[in-house]
Amino acid sequence: MTHMNTSLKIALAAALSTAMLAGCATTGGGTYGSASSSTQQDGMSQTKKGALIGAAVGAVAGLLSGDDATERRQRALVGAGVGGLTGGAIGNYQDRQERALREKMAGTGVEVVRQGDNITLNMPSNITFGFDRADLQPQFYPVLNDVAATLTEYNQTIVEVAGHTDSVGTDSYNQQLSERRAASVGNYLMSKGVMRDRFILVGAGETRPVASNDTESGRAQNRRVEITLVPLRS
Numbered sequence: 001m002t003h004m005n006t007s008l009k010i011a012l013a014a015a016l017s018t019a020m021l022a023g024c025a026t027t028g029g030g031t032y033g034s035a036s037s038s039t040q041q042d043g044m045s046q047t048k049k050g051a052l053i054g055a056a057v058g059a060v061a062g063l064l065s066g067d068d069a070t071e072r073r074q075r076a077l078v079g080a081g082v083g084g085l086t087g088g089a090i091g092n093y094q095d096r097q098e099r100a101l102r103e104k105m106a107g108t109g110v111e112v113v114r115q116g117d118n119i120t121l122n123m124p125s126n127i128t129f130g131f132d133r134a135d136l137q138p139q140f141y142p143v144l145n146d147v148a149a150t151l152t153e154y155n156q157t158i159v160e161v162a163g164h165t166d167s168v169g170t171d172s173y174n175q176q177l178s179e180r181r182a183a184s185v186g187n188y189l190m191s192k193g194v195m196r197d198r199f200i201l202v203g204a205g206e207t208r209p210v211a212s213n214d215t216e217s218g219r220a221q222n223r224r225v226e227i228t229l230v231p232l233r234s
Contacts, residue, residue, distance in 0.1 A: 063118070063228055064162045064202045070230060073158045076197040077232055084234025085156055090117050094231055097154040104146040117231050121147065123185075125223035132169075134180035136188060144185065147227065148192035157229040160200040161186040164226065166219035167206045179203030185225050 063070065074084070085093055094117050101119065102112050111122040125131075127140050136144070151159060163181030165174040182201045190196050211218035 063160055063230065064204050064208070069200050069202075070158055070160075073198065073200055074232055077158070077195075082155060082195075082197075082232060084232045086234050090231045090233065093154065093156065094119060094229075097150065097157070097229065100150050100153070101147075104150060105143070108143050110143060119229045121227040121229075123225045123227070125220050128185075128225050129181055129223065131223070132177070134163075134177060134184050136184050141188075144188050145192065148189050148194050151189065151194045151198075151229075152192075154229075155195065155198070156232045157198065158200065158232060159186075159189070159194070159198045160202065160226075160228040160230065161189075162226045162228070163203045164208055164222060164224045165206050166222040167209070167213040168219065171205060175203055175205035177203075178205045181225055185227070 077084075094114070098112065098114055098119050101121065105112055105121065109124060109127050111124075113120045113122060123140075123143070127137065127143060129135070129137060151157070161182045163178035163183075163185075165178050165181075167174070169177075179201070180203075182203050186199050186201045190199065206213070206222070209218075209222045210224075211221040213219050213222060
């Protein structure tokens with residue numbers, strides 16, 4: 001775990017640096033705000049900075065719950081008799097699971113992202129939830145059924161389900177909404193037979209944007225659910 005944490009910290013630092021440099025290059029060209037604007041002189045708006053930083057964190061780390069929650073899930077699974085993976089078997093296992101997920105998610109709008117040994121499914125709002133809603137849209141069921149089937153086949157992973165919102169509304173409301181969205185997805189997957197002990201359900205509210213909340217298209221991207229699959233290590 002220590003080696004993995006160090007690698008993630010290094011990768012995260014690099015990604016954040018890249019994001020901030022990219023933002024500086026954009027504002028330096030004078031494409032944001034007017035010539036007399038203090039925003040142009042000071043750099044990116046806080047919203048745009050937040051979007052870049054959120055994207056960098058999501059791309060590198062994937063998990064929101066942290067090592068402690070992951071370790072608790074790992075202990076629960078080992079106690080339930082689910083064996084862990086070691087060495088090169090971890091990468092091979094995730095390679096096969098990634099390939100299966102890419103085949104099943106093709107054409108659904110769900111993005112499959114691989115970061116190291118973790119696999120994240122990014123599920124946008126147009127197939128998950130309506131605006132300001134936490135109940136699953138009917139067209140989302142077949143997608144989750146395929147995810148559940150894959151998780152059942154590849155059962156040596158911890159499953160973090162993270163809900164996200166845009167910035168419309170108060171921080172506290174969005175936090176609760178994101179938690180309800182994560183619970184809706186997690187409970188549905190459990191109802192399809194995926195072991196409850198594998199799950200970590202977490203809400204990020206509006207704190208992890210992947211796009212600007214200044215536009216409707218950006219807000220739609222931020223209203224999402226991410227499912228991150230972490231290999232169970234022995």
